[in-house]
Amino acid sequence: MKNGKLKAATGEKLKKTKVSTPVEIGITPTHAQAVANKLQQLLADEQILYAKTRNYHWNVEGPNFMEMHLFYERLYNELAEVIDQVAERIRKIGHYAQGRLQDFLKQANLLEGEYTNDQIEQLKNLLSDHETIIRYLRNDIDDFEDKFKDAGSADFITGLLQRHEEWAWFIRSYISNTK
Numbered sequence: 001m002k003n004g005k006l007k008a009a010t011g012e013k014l015k016k017t018k019v020s021t022p023v024e025i026g027i028t029p030t031h032a033q034a035v036a037n038k039l040q041q042l043l044a045d046e047q048i049l050y051a052k053t054r055n056y057h058w059n060v061e062g063p064n065f066m067e068m069h070l071f072y073e074r075l076y077n078e079l080a081e082v083i084d085q086v087a088e089r090i091r092k093i094g095h096y097a098q099g100r101l102q103d104f105l106k107q108a109n110l111l112e113g114e115y116t117n118d119q120i121e122q123l124k125n126l127l128s129d130h131e132t133i134i135r136y137l138r139n140d141i142d143d144f145e146d147k148f149k150d151a152g153s154a155d156f157i158t159g160l161l162q163r164h165e166e167w168a169w170f171i172r173s174y175i176s177n178t179k
Contacts (some may be wrong), residue, residue, distance in 0.1 A: 019042075027093060031148040036095035038140050039153070043086045043097060044107035045136070050079040052113060056122040059115065068119055071174070075126075075167060082160060089156050109136065123175050124145050130168040137161040 025178055056074035087097035087134070098104065105112075110129050138156050144154035 025093070027083065027148070027150050029094075031150060032093045035093055035144060035148050035153050036090050036151050038143070039086055039090045039093075040098050040103075041107050041109065042133070042136070042140075042157070044104040044111075045110050045129075045133055046083045046086055046105045047101075048108045048112060049082060049111040049126070049133065050076055051125060052110075053079060053091045053114070056126070060119060060122065061118045062119050062150065064119075071156065071170075078163070082163065085156075089153060093150070093153065107127060120175065121123065122178075123171050127168055127171045127175065129166045130171065134161060134164045134168065137164065 009106075052074055053076040057069060057076060060068045060072060061067065088099040098107070110132060113125055116125075137160055141154050141158055141161070142156065144150045
């Protein structure tokens with residue numbers, strides 16, 4: 001299967017996150033659980049995207065090696081920040097954040113993908129992954145706000161949506177320069 005494609009439903013997904021200290025922040029436990037589950041999935045996707053970006057940083061080749069090497073480094077450093085923020089958001093609503101690779105792989109919508117050192121293929125893979133995350137975030141914003149009554153998480157993922165849109169724009173600009 002190509003990078004960036006959604007993986008097929010292969011079975012077990014994490015259904016329930018472990019609750020830490022109960023919080024009284026105006027979100028019902030059921031709604032907090034639903035939000036935590038969606039954020040766990042986002043955390044898994046961000047981890048897959050981080051690993052893929054780091055891999056491309058290590059293995060990029062070409063006449064503009066240094067530019068791409070630094071570009072990928074900037075992206076994975078910014079993704080590392082996002083990963084930390086998502087995990088902390090899960091904690092803020094009273095749940096433990098997953099942290100095991102096997103959990104990320106089960107939960108993620110994104111695929112790890114095959115190794116490649118071709119810059120265009122790398123960029124297309126990353127663009128597809130960012131756009132996939134953007135679509136999921138866009139769908140989740142209304143659920144967080146309206147269905148789960150969690151304006152804080154809706155606002156949080158709106159900010160993440162904007163960051164992914166910016167990264168997708170950067171990547172699209174690199175791809176358009178190679179045509």
